[in-house]
Amino acid sequence: MSKEKQDTLFVGSLEKGMRILSAFDERHSALGLTEIAALTRLDKSAVQRLTNTLHKIGYLNKDPESRRYRPSLRCLELGNAYLWSDPLVQLAMPKLIELGRKLGERVNVARLDGHEIVYIIRIPTQLTSFGAMIAGRRLPALTTSSGRAMIACLDESERKEAVETWPIVALTPKTTLDRTKIAAAIEDAAACGYGLTQNENILNEIGIAAPILAADGRPMATVQCSVSSLRWSIDRVRTEIAPHIIEVANSIHLAKRG
Amino acid sequence: MSKEKQDTLFVGSLEKGMRILSAFDERHSALGLTEIAALTRLDKSAVQRLTNTLHKIGYLNKDPESRRYRPSLRCLELGNAYLWSDPLVQLAMPKLIELGRKLGERVNVARLDGHEIVYIIRIPTQLTSFGAMIAGRRLPALTTSSGRAMIACLDESERKEAVETWPIVALTPKTTLDRTKIAAAIEDAAACGYGLTQNENILNEIGIAAPILAADGRPMATVQCSVSSLRWSIDRVRTEIAPHIIEVANSIHLAKRG
DNA sequence: GACTTCGTATTATATTACGATACAGACAAC
DNA sequence: GTTGTCTGTATCGTAATATAATACGAAGTC
The missing domain is CATH 3.30.450.40 (GAF domain)
Incomplete structure (x- = not known):
């Protein structure tokens, strides 16, 4: 409802989730909730839910100490999919x-x-x-x-x-x-x-x-x-x-x- | 509502989207809608929406001829996030x-x-x-x-x-x-x-x-x-x-x- | 030319994700 | 020790969002 009218075939939650994954890069190897929120321009609640999801399905590791997230080994497999294809x-x-x-x-x-x-x-x-x-x-x-x-x-x-x-x-x-x-x-x-x-x-x-x-x-x-x-x-x-x-x-x- | 009661902090659409991305691997380099549906056990509509989303945000390429999807170059970056971290x-x-x-x-x-x-x-x-x-x-x-x-x-x-x-x-x-x-x-x-x-x-x-x-x-x-x-x-x-x-x-x- | 299979498009529906808010724990400043 | 401000966590009513059924159309098979 914000800018352009979105396709009904467009799943916003998925896009947001990928935004979060791609926030991790060369300059951002470990991120906390608020940092992710700032980087992705998503609100804290959304980031909370999405990181939690990515963590549960194994794409983000969570350091119990610092409570920061890092990309997991499983992320490597996503890259390999390209190489094989x-x-x-x-x-x-x-x-x-x-x-x-x-x-x-x-x-x-x-x-x-x-x-x-x-x-x-x-x-x-x-x-x-x-x-x-x-x-x-x-x-x-x-x-x-x-x-x-x-x-x-x-x-x-x-x-x-x-x-x-x-x-x-x-x-x-x-x-x-x-x-x-x-x-x-x-x-x-x-x-x-x-x-x-x-x-x-x-x-x-x-x-x-x-x-x-x-x-x-x-x-x-x-x-x-x-x-x-x-x-x-x-x-x-x-x-x-x-x-x-x-x-x-x-x-x-x-x-x-x- | 299917099996275990899900956390309210769990975003199902994201999980499904990632299921689709991870369906592409060594043995599956290019997939059509129905194949993805079979591999991920999602129904055709869900697959349609989610692949469409992944395509729009650049993680899947779509061959206009065969209408099959392939992982895009952007997927490589997801793997790199791990290497940097x-x-x-x-x-x-x-x-x-x-x-x-x-x-x-x-x-x-x-x-x-x-x-x-x-x-x-x-x-x-x-x-x-x-x-x-x-x-x-x-x-x-x-x-x-x-x-x-x-x-x-x-x-x-x-x-x-x-x-x-x-x-x-x-x-x-x-x-x-x-x-x-x-x-x-x-x-x-x-x-x-x-x-x-x-x-x-x-x-x-x-x-x-x-x-x-x-x-x-x-x-x-x-x-x-x-x-x-x-x-x-x-x-x-x-x-x-x-x-x-x-x-x-x-x-x-x-x-x-x- | 009939049939199957696949991808596309469109709905009404309620399930799902939302985001405001309140809570708690860690840390610093003073 | 107390206060203030960061975190991250948890709760909850709402409606916007994603859903799944279905119909359509195109391409390929027999």
């Missing part, structure tokens, strides 16, 4: 493991979801930040090698729209905020067949990504590799890594589903 | 990456949850089945090296109860069903400080696991390694791998939380 994951996984071993560097597969890229496979070979190791991590597409590699495969108008309107977040002091430069980087990616970034999301990190194309030619995902610029130069990345990720990306073909 | 994960991750590189074999961290172990970190180094690569995977504790390593740290009565009552699932033709033999394996684990299995869950697989102990001495998790028996003998595993996983397990100490 995406044929690309199963197809690419063995190739990525092999690639990781060959290169000795972190390799990933990322999909595009809206304006963001989402890592769906991550093979950690070198030590790195924890956030760079977990699947499901999202980053703004424009400032990632994967995003650029995929945008470069779109047609003129889509490319233009992406460059001009998609959001940019300055994750490091060196993140490129100038959209003209981003446009140039994407042109470069289109020319050489892979996207490249440096210092965009993590300092001293070089990213390189080659697109995986669907049967219709549209970009579906990327094979990506992240290395430290303390050990690698852009030139060496271009000559020594690019051919390998392109080869793996080209070897991945999928029947359907984009 | 568990201090053990962040603490152990770098050590595991290092260990994986040193051994050149698959290494994992597993927690005990009820009668099952759950892998929370997986570092794939060698090619293996897809199921052996995803975090959140559950296995019955009694027939895993991790489970045995942890049970071996419990006191006499708990150990006895576990061996006698916890469930066993024959995942391979060679899975040990004889509880006497399992008891012996656990005694062995208690004696040498690590659990060991062969052919229990995957054929030609040897598993070895060392317990990570909490400050109070109770087992919290394990550092585990899986190798192929085609390339490794039990003896070599005992002499070449055991010391390393024990060392890493011992190096992991946590302030609180079991």
Whole structure:
């Protein structure tokens, strides 16, 4: 009754419950009732009922001491459901493991979801930040090698729209905020067949990504590799890594589903 | 009103919604309305409303062709919430990456949850089945090296109860069903400080696991390694791998939380 | 072309979730 | 010790919400 008239096929309680579950993230690992209420903009009673429910069915653990909630092990299974359902994951996984071993560097597969890229496979070979190791991590597409590699495969108008309107977040002091430069980087990616970034999301990190194309030619995902610029130069990345990720990306073909 | 009287703090719609989400798993990657209804024992109308809701808020994708639902990328984030909240994960991750590189074999961290172990970190180094690569995977504790390593740290009565009552699932033709033999394996684990299995869950697989102990001495998790028996003998595993996983397990100490 | 199966849409109904409020326990300030 | 303010917990009357029956329409099978 608040804003738009809601569908009779829309179950509000479920939406609220999911809002609560998704309140737990990188920055919020343990939350109390009032904190959840503030984060989700739900009133205390609702939060009380919904957390209680999630606790009873095993998706939230409750610390008896602090009375704060944490996501439970069962939450991991929800993520796995995606991994099992995406044929690309199963197809690419063995190739990525092999690639990781060959290169000795972190390799990933990322999909595009809206304006963001989402890592769906991550093979950690070198030590790195924890956030760079977990699947499901999202980053703004424009400032990632994967995003650029995929945008470069779109047609003129889509490319233009992406460059001009998609959001940019300055994750490091060196993140490129100038959209003209981003446009140039994407042109470069289109020319050489892979996207490249440096210092965009993590300092001293070089990213390189080659697109995986669907049967219709549209970009579906990327094979990506992240290395430290303390050990690698852009030139060496271009000559020594690019051919390998392109080869793996080209070897991945999928029947359907984009 | 059906079976037990329900708490007024229990939101049934949320529970049903989660039942639907959890219906998607390893064996069910894309489901239609009627299939979901059958799997969750909900009636068609409920399933219609709840899937519609999950779709609208972005947790289920709907194939416009087949009208079947699939878990979306957003589901991955729910799993990550757990990873961020568990201090053990962040603490152990770098050590595991290092260990994986040193051994050149698959290494994992597993927690005990009820009668099952759950892998929370997986570092794939060698090619293996897809199921052996995803975090959140559950296995019955009694027939895993991790489970045995942890049970071996419990006191006499708990150990006895576990061996006698916890469930066993024959995942391979060679899975040990004889509880006497399992008891012996656990005694062995208690004696040498690590659990060991062969052919229990995957054929030609040897598993070895060392317990990570909490400050109070109770087992919290394990550092585990899986190798192929085609390339490794039990003896070599005992002499070449055991010391390393024990060392890493011992190096992991946590302030609180079991 | 008849039949089955599945997904969609629409109702009237009362069960279900709601949210205000009161209570209790922990902690800090003073 | 007392007061005040945080928590989280419990209760309860109300009506809005989710319900489940049913009808429809589309796609695929025999």
